[in-house]
Amino acid sequence: MKCLVAGGNVKVLGKAVHSLSRVGDELYLEPLEDGLSLRTVNSSRSAYACFLFAPLFFQQYQAITPGQDPLRCKILMKSFLSVFRSPAVLEKTVERCCLSLNGRSSRLVVQLHCRYGVRKTHNLSFQDCESLQAVFDTTLCPHLLRAPARVLAEAILPFPPALAEVTLGIGADRRVILRSYQEEEADSSVRAMVTQMSLGEADFQKLQAQEGVAVTFCLKEFRGLLSFAESANLSLNIHFDGPGRPAIFAITDNLLDGHFVLATLSEPDPPPQALGPSAPRRSQSQPHSTPNLDDFASDDIDSYMIAMETPVGSSEGSLAPDLPRPHNPSPPSEEEEESEEDDAEPSTVPGTPPTKKFRSLFFGSILGPARSPQGPTPVLAEDSEGEG
Known part of the structure; x- marks a missing residue:
């Protein structure tokens, strides 16, 4: 070459x-x-x-x-x-x-x-090496936003540089909301700073999305693509579905094409109907701490993303299932009750990042027949902020 x-x-x-x-x-x-x-x-x-x-x-x-x-x-x-x-x-x-x-x-x-x-x-x-190729189809995403990269770059300027994630959604009056993703603190007296930017429909070249939809993704990679698209004076297309489905960011020109595919945070609770100051917060039963990307929970979406890097039959990233605890039919003694109470207390130090569920973009191999696992395979990954 x-x-x-x-x-x-x-x-x-x-x-x-x-x-x-x-x-x-x-x-x-x-x-x-x-x-x-x-x-x-x-x-x-x-x-x-x-x-x-x-x-x-x-x-x-x-x-x-x-x-x-x-x-x-x-x-x-x-x-x-x-x-x-x-x-x-x-x-x-x-x-x-x-x-x-x-x-x-x-x-x-x-x-x-x-x-x-x-x-x-x-x-x-x-x-x-083998060719690394992700297979994705933007036509499968029902929601589309298109805007000049300069508009989106100015919208994320108020967000702190160390912010890990940002939530993008459609609020009332079809306004596009960009909001810093923060979980509630265990102490109600502590109020985390939440930054929110609102863009009107007139700022977008195309807005095809229903009100109430929202996805949360990593901000670091998004900043990188915006920096390139803004310097090249290009428009950015954002294709997305619901929480947990990958979001596709695309730029197109006569001389080049760029695609960034980012996992989105999988919300166990029903998505809010509208974004704004009065939007419902996350469930109180979930861990409360500063967001971090230490843990990823994998989901079986091999049919969505394919690549040719991982060898066939590789078991890397798989963990053995948890063994059930033996049942003790006899009543516990006082010492055992105290031990159980100690075990029931959280083993993590206050401020430990919660376990967040992201849809990992699995990359299988096409060197042989694809083998889909029977269920979700846990994957432990490092914080994407530590990469690069």
Whole structure:
């Protein structure tokens, strides 16, 4: 593979890499006939991102080198990101960028042709891998929002940088509500700050959603896509269903396509009828603490998301079922009653993040027949804030 990026497109490529770095730690690079594909997925399989750069994006594009087989490679995100560390500097100093894959040496060569004849060459080692491809259909999502990325970027400015999740929904008078997701504290005297932004229907190019629907998703990845779309002056399409179903964020241009698929928080309670200050809160029986993304509960949606990375028959992430407690027919003694009372107390320190249920985007393998599990498979994953 060999491709040449010239002019301002070098900065666009660098911005795309920065957006992908907010999602995963590894970059999957695959040259296709339709263009160069850059993909990544986070460790918990709850966020997937892809950019496809059309051949017209490049000054020169050659997907397959004559006499060689097509290459698919996986590179550490930090290594590739170091080449495009500062997009502003790239725009001022870099005139051309040449990307070439050498299967014999297992090297991705990135050459930056700068002003005054300066040439910087980066040799990045990679691993051969299967193609990482998520299969999704935006037509299956009944709700669609389309707006300039600049409008949405300004709407999330008031939210704290450390905020993990944001809730997007349709309120009264068909106003689009963006609200920070916060659970109630155990102490009613403690009031957490809740930030809410309201956008009118006139701010959107298309609003196809019913009142009362709302989904909660990670804000970190959403910021990354908005930053890229705003710099490219593109509109963002948001396709979503109900809580627990993946939300699809898409940007489209003549030279590139971008898709971010994010898991949404699965609400055990019925969704509120309307968003606003008087909207009902979460059930008091649930844990109360600051939201965090430490635990993901998996759901069987292999029919929705497919990829070709995980080997067939892999049991990674599965846990043995809990064994039932033996029944003690005799009445407990006083010491046993005290022990049971101690066990009944919460074993977590106050402020421990609750167990939240996200729909993980499972990635199976198409190298063999798909095997669907009999029930949900628990998956433990790290906080997506710690990624990248």
